[in-house]
Amino acid sequence: MNVFSNFEFDLSRTLIKMKKIFINTLMILFLPLAGFSQFTHMGLEVGYSSEVKEPGIGLFGIYRVNDEIKLTPNFMYYLPHKINTSYGTPLTEGTQTFEWWMINMDGNYVIINQGMFEGYGLMGLNFANIIWERDEVQGNLPIKERRQELNLGLNVGAGIRLNLGNKVVPFGELRYTLGSKYDFLVTEGSTSQFGIFAGILIRIAEDIDRTITEDF
Secondary structure, three states: OHHHHHHHHHHHHHHHHHHHHHHHHHHHHHHHHHHOOEEEEEEEEEEEEOOOOOEEEEEEEEEEOOOOEEEEEEEEEEOOEEEEOOOOOOOOEEEEEEEEEEEEEEEEEEEEEEOOEEEEEEEEEEEEEEEEEEEEEEOOEEEEEEEEEEEEEEEEEEEEEEOEOOOEEEEEEEEEEEOOEEEOOOOEEEOOEEEEEEEEEEEOOOOOOOOOOOOO
């Protein structure tokens, strides 16, 4: 048992180190790209994530770097998820409520570009904020508690965009977030999850190729 426990512990430490290295690499890549990007689209999205277990609504934008590379920052707020808690005795009752919001900083690489249709892969950073509230009665003792955690994760996925009339752009995405565990003493879980998202973007600026020029 000790051998397996040590192996799992070492594997966990290795994965954490790899995730930190990957996150730092993404940030180093994103910052220079942001300086040469142009904000071209903005709109609304809706979504559902497997761990949150509630629908969400948010804002979505596109920064164009070039025809192949785009940066897509987005924000998603999910409806609170309430759990009725019962421990099988008439003296214990109450609820636990989870409230999530997320900020994603993703990069898109366009793989398929056929006129109005774009297919792309995505990769980026996920910032998940979780608010947990507990309102329970155990025996005759009321318990009220509120905690909050902010976790960092990695996004990978794919999506499609349809350029309709050069102004309106519906889109859809599938994302998997590799997150970390959260622990609120009496309950625990993970921010790792699958999500499906769709929305509509409006073009707010024309595409302009950004190139670095030098004056001689």
